Amino acid sequence: MIIKLLLLAAFVTLALVAARTTPSPGFLAVRRIFIMGALATSALAVVFPDAVTRAARMVGVGRGTDLVLYVFIVVAIVGWLGTYRRLLDLEGRFAHLVRSQAIAEASRPSPPLLDTAGDR
Amino acid sequence: MLSDSPTTAPQAEQPRFGPREACVVIPMHNEATVIASVVAGLRPHFSTIVCVDDGSTDGSDRVARAAGATVLRHAINLGQGASLQTGISYAVRHTATDLVVTFDADGQHDALDAVRMVERARRGDVDVVLGSRFLDGGGLSVPASRRRLLKGAVGFTRLTTGLPVTDTHNGLRVLTSAAAAELQLHTRGMGHASELLDQVAANRWRVCEVPVTIAYTEYSRAKGQSSLNAVNILFDLMLQRLYPVR
Numbered sequence: 001m002i003i004k005l006l007l008l009a010a011f012v013t014l015a016l017v018a019a020r021t022t023p024s025p026g027f028l029a030v031r032r033i034f035i036m037g038a039l040a041t042s043a044l045a046v047v048f049p050d051a052v053t054r055a056a057r058m059v060g061v062g063r064g065t066d067l068v069l070y071v072f073i074v075v076a077i078v079g080w081l082g083t084y085r086r087l088l089d090l091e092g093r094f095a096h097l098v099r100s101q102a103i104a105e106a107s108r109p110s111p112p113l114l115d116t117a118g119d120r
Numbered sequence: 121m122l123s124d125s126p127t128t129a130p131q132a133e134q135p136r137f138g139p140r141e142a143c144v145v146i147p148m149h150n151e152a153t154v155i156a157s158v159v160a161g162l163r164p165h166f167s168t169i170v171c172v173d174d175g176s177t178d179g180s181d182r183v184a185r186a187a188g189a190t191v192l193r194h195a196i197n198l199g200q201g202a203s204l205q206t207g208i209s210y211a212v213r214h215t216a217t218d219l220v221v222t223f224d225a226d227g228q229h230d231a232l233d234a235v236r237m238v239e240r241a242r243r244g245d246v247d248v249v250l251g252s253r254f255l256d257g258g259g260l261s262v263p264a265s266r267r268r269l270l271k272g273a274v275g276f277t278r279l280t281t282g283l284p285v286t287d288t289h290n291g292l293r294v295l296t297s298a299a300a301a302e303l304q305l306h307t308r309g310m311g312h313a314s315e316l317l318d319q320v321a322a323n324r325w326r327v328c329e330v331p332v333t334i335a336y337t338e339y340s341r342a343k344g345q346s347s348l349n350a351v352n353i354l355f356d357l358m359l360q361r362l363y364p365v366r
Contacts, residue, residue: 092306095198095202098194098195098196098198098202099194099198099202099205099206099209101195102172102192102193102194102195102206102210103192103206103209103210103213103214105192105193106170106190106191106192106210106214107181107185107190107191107193108185108190109185109186109187109188109189109190
């Protein structure tokens with residue numbers, strides 16, 4: 001069945017993308033184009049419901065709703081991975097910030113250290 | 121420990137100790153009851169002791185400072201790996217240290233072990249000295265369940281890094297400042313011990329182990345990690361490989 005190939009391909013691509021893409025203007029552009037495409041496709045699917053069923057049949061899925069569900073799952077995972085990546089990145093920056101502040105505000109020991117009387 | 125060199129250092133951060141001083145870095149989180157004795161135990165041997173307070177809420181920072189340590193305070197809790205990295209960065213950049221010693225805050229390490237490891241590092245033929253509780257048939261005081269887990273971690277590390285280590289999760293280590301400056305710990309939680317060894321292997325640092333004792337006190341056991349945390353550590357490590365942070 002074609003859908004099996006398509007879905008498996010989608011998961012493999014996801015794994016690769018998740019592992020190596022770094023945020024870049026090019027990547028952002030691709031994502032925006034993808035989102036616009038998805039919106040347009042959704043609008044078409046609303047206007048022509050039969051088209052979804054026909055598309056489903058073409059890839060070997062029985063009903064249009066099933067195809068929609070599959071696509072939804074893939075898209076949801078993409079979104080989740082993206083969010084997770086961003087969260088990791090944010091945590092990294094956050095840690096960096098807290099660390100810099102801790103170093104900047106280092107406080108020396110309150111009593112004079114041993115053997116250093118008069119050394120202040 | 122009077123430094124005889126004129127300390128006309130341009131930066132206020134420059135310490136007043138002479139060169140070639142080892143600096144001890146202690147990550148701590150809510151250790152107010154023991155940190156004073158840990159710092160006091162180290163003071164006779166080390167002039168610079170840096171405690172990194174990882175967002176403690178029990179006043180550990182005040183206790184540590186009063187005991188004679190320099191305290192760096194994380195505004196919020198970031199995890200032990202992050203604390204170590206903060207302390208090491210500070211030691212390398214703001215103290216005149218040639219060796220960085222990492223030491224646990226819960227009192228399970230022996231200051232004299234740290235001294236022996238520093239002496240070992242001073243011979244100059246290694247970049248990293250690791251404390252091992254299992255070297256030379258040691259480790260009999262380690263609780264059996266913990267021992268099994270640690271052996272598993274050792275096997276995993278040997279497999280993935282090729283380092284012939286006998287103890288991968290010992291908080292007592294000595295790094296030359298050159299190595300310490302290169303170290304980049306990203307794992308903020310407990311996976312940093314493995315991450316550190318990964319970097320030792322990746323940078324081809326010369327490493328050796330020195331037998332140390334671990335005091336499994338009631339306190340350190342209560343503070344210690346649950347064995348289930350091994351799952352978290354494994355997961356962190358895999359994520360680390362999947363999502364290398366810069």
